[in-house]
Amino acid sequence: MSAVKMTEGSVHVEYCTSPLFYRQSEPASGEARLCVLLLHGIRFTSENWLNIGTLETLAKAGCRAVAIDLPGFGQSKSATGPAAVGELAPGGFLKQVCEKLGLHSVVVISPSLSGMYSLPFVMGHQPAIRAYIPVAPICTDKFSAEQYRAVQVGGVHARWHVLLCFGSLLGVNLRLSSLSPEPTDSNFDSLRRQRRTAWRTVSRQPQQTGQSQSGGDERGGASVLSG
Incomplete structure (x- = not known):
């Protein structure tokens, strides 16, 4: 089995009143071949990705994985987010999170509630995203079919x-x-x-x-x- 390095920390973005908590996993040696950002739904936090083994699994597969607690949840409870639940957050929110954490060409895994953050990110900052994995995200009705068709992820249309x-x-x-x-x-x-x-x-x-x-x-x- 490949050795895994697990760390925790916080990152401050201008869209929030307080820092956001995150958990990170990566290979203990060698360079990660892929960066993955793990978001969560309304009843969950980054701790769930830790408890079910996803952080460890991704690191063993050679990925650097970061799971954040979204504003108002988990250990980011004190952070006021840039938008109310169910409303679209600025696309720059996750862009800044990724920049501060050094997540380049990132794979975004976005369940449920986190769609309010991930969809604006995907729509507005596609060059920063290698892949997008939506898992029943909210706010899908806030974009048109034309906007979805125009999305280029991974730098290549469709x-x-x-x-x-x-x-x-x-x-x-x-x-x-x-x-x-x-x-x-x-x-x-x-x-x-x-x-x-x-x-x-x-x-x-x-x-x-x-x-x-x-x-x-x-x-x-x-x-x-x-x-």
């Missing part, structure tokens, strides 16, 4: 890299070599049957005809599928 964290299996650090290039029901059946997660990168590039082609490579750790 090219998406999605980190798939399979529910109850979060924290399991095993390899799955049987994933197909496209996500299908059989992928999930295999995950349930073998009790594993995997790391898979799949790129989808539209052709002139409007059709798509895909290809990928496999690495150990968690799952990456195209969306």
